[in-house]
Each structure stands twice: as structure tokens, then as C-alpha cells.
Amino acid sequence: EYIYRLRGIKHLEEQLKKKLDIHEVKIVSGNFEEDEYVLTDIGKATASYIENIIDDSSIIGITGGTTMAAVAKGITRASKNNNIVVVPARGGIGKDVENQSNTVAAEMARRLKCQYQLLHASDTLGQQALESILQDPEIKKVTNIIKSVNLLIFGIGRADKMAQRREMSVEIVEKLKELKAVAEAFGYYFTREGKIVYEMKTVGISFKDFEKISTVIGVAGGANKAEAIVSISKLKKSMILITDEAAALEILEKY
Numbered sequence: 606e607y608i609y610r611l612r613g614i615k616h617l618e619e620q621l622k623k624k625l626d627i628h629e630v631k632i633v634s635g636n637f638e639e640d641e642y643v644l645t646d647i648g649k650a651t652a653s654y655i656e657n658i659i660d661d662s663s664i665i666g667i668t669g670g671t672t673m674a675a676v677a678k679g680i681t682r683a684s685k686n687n688n689i690v691v692v693p694a695r696g697g698i699g700k701d702v703e704n705q706s707n708t709v710a711a712e713m714a715r716r717l718k719c720q721y722q723l724l725h726a727s728d729t730l731g732q733q734a735l736e737s738i739l740q741d742p743e744i745k746k747v748t749n750i751i752k753s754v755n756l757l758i759f760g761i762g763r764a765d766k767m768a769q770r771r772e773m774s775v776e777i778v779e780k781l782k783e784l785k786a787v788a789e790a791f792g793y794y795f796t797r798e799g800k801i802v803y804e805m806k807t808v809g810i811s812f813k814d815f816e817k818i819s820t821v822i823g824v825a826g827g828a829n830k831a832e833a834i835v836s837i838s839k840l841k842k843s844m845i846l847i848t849d850e851a852a853a854l855e856i857l858e859k860y
């Protein structure tokens with residue numbers, strides 16, 4: 606039965622990879638929305654993928670969110686390369702310290718036994734404050750490392766849910782709806798076709814940087830994120846997607 610199921614998942618991965626037209630797809634069995642352990646499994650699958658590809662030259666950028674927190678917790682093997690650095694990809698979000706990119710980056714580095722750098726910039730800063738903070742030598746040092754990230758691991762969110770979590774104003778929420786934003790990743794909001802319609806003002810990785818990063822791993826589970834995953838898969842053909850069975854089936858059926 607196990608072999609049968611494994612073959613089933615392999616087949617599903619092939620189908621989804623073809624459908625989304627991306628480099629690689631990894632699927633964890635189950636449904637994240639019905640079983641909280643599926644999130645742990647997604648985290649472990651992503652962590653072991655990372656453990657296998659990192660080397661001495663890896664500069665790892667990671668975003669925040671519950672999925673990325675599970676990825677950091679999924680790391681079980683300390684790296685033999687102490688040159689590896691982990692940085693948060695973008696400014697932290699919200700009040701939930703546990704899932705902020707800084708916390709996630711520090712936790713991942715602790716488990717990998719490698720170096721890390723934190724970004725001390727709130728994403729609620731206005732344009733002027735943001736510009737002046739970017740002149741700060743400490744922030745500059747970290748943003749320079751962020752510019753040289755060569756492995757990015759990021760969470761994929763629904764535009765509506767992320768706007769809610771970030772407590773965006775009614776005007777912006779309405780605007781996002783009007784502009785047909787369905788997905789959010791590293792502070793950007795995208796339509797189903799992968800077009801940017803809104804960008805959060807914060808420090809860290811820009812979309813231009815994203816396009817240049819050699820290895821990017823997007824992670825998300827649950828059928829309700831299907832459309833968001835479809836959108837984000839349009840951004841980069843070399844992307845690796847790690848998801849669950851429920852999201853995979855929903856994408857194959859509906860999109």
C-alpha cells in the first residue's frame with residue numbers, strides 16, 4: 606500500500622510540475638487544512654530539501670509566516686559549512702514575533718549551526734523614515750547580504766488573508782480586490798497571471814533581486830492556496846514548489 610501511495614504522489618508531482626511549468630515539485634501527502642501535522646511534514650520536506658542542496662557558498666534568505674516557521678523547525682542536520690549565512694528576506698510583519706522573518710532566520714541558523722544577520726526595520730515605517738533607515742550602516746550591511754542571497758525560501762500567501770493579517774486599510778483592501786490580487790509573496794501582491802499589482806513598502810529583497818536568485822523555493826499547503834500557488838508559479842520557471850496533496854489536486858482540477 607505504501608509503495609502504491611508513493612507512486613501516486615510521484616505521479617502527482619510530475620503532473621503538477623507539467624501543469625505549472627516549473628523546475629521541480631515536491632508533494633507531501635494529506636491536507637494541511639484538515640490535519641495540522643501536514644504543516645510539520647511540509648516543513649520537514651522543505652528542510653531536508655535545503656539540507657541536501659546547501660554548500661559553503663550558500664547565502665540563504667527566508668521570509669516569515671507559519672509555513673516558514675515550520676520549515677525552520679524542520680531542520681535537523683547541522684551544516685558542516687560554517688560560512689553559510691541566513692538572513693530574513695524582507696522586513697518583519699505584524700505583531701506575531703514567532704513567525705516574523707527575523708525569528709525564522711535566527712531559528713534556522715541555530716539549527717544549521719551557521720551564521721545569521723537580522724534586519725531591524727519595521728514594515729510600518731513611512732517612506733521618509735524608510736529612506737533614512739536605509740542609510741544606517743548596520744541596516745546597509747544586512748541589506749547588502751540580502752542582495753547576494755543565492756537561495757531563497759519563501760511562503761506563498763493569499764492576497765486577502767495577507768492584507769487582513771497586515772491590518773491594511775479598507776482602501777488598500779478594496780484596491781487589491783479591484784486589481785484582482787490573488788497572491789502574496791515577499792511583500793508583493795500578484796494577479797493570477799503573476800502580474801505585480803501592489804508592493805509593501807519595506808526593506809529587503811526586491812522583485813528584481815528575486816528574478817536573479819539562482820534557487821528559489823516556494824512553499825504553501827492547503828487547497829485554499831491553490832490560486833495563489835498558480836499565480837506565484839508564473840514568476841519564475843526555475844522555481845521549486847513544495848506543497849501538499851490537497852493543494853496539488855485542487856490546482857489540477859480547477860486551474
Ligand code: G3H
Nearest residue numbers: 669670671672760761762
Ligand atoms: O507571504 C506569504 C506568507 O508568508 C504565508 O504565510 O505561511 O502563515 O500562510 P503562512
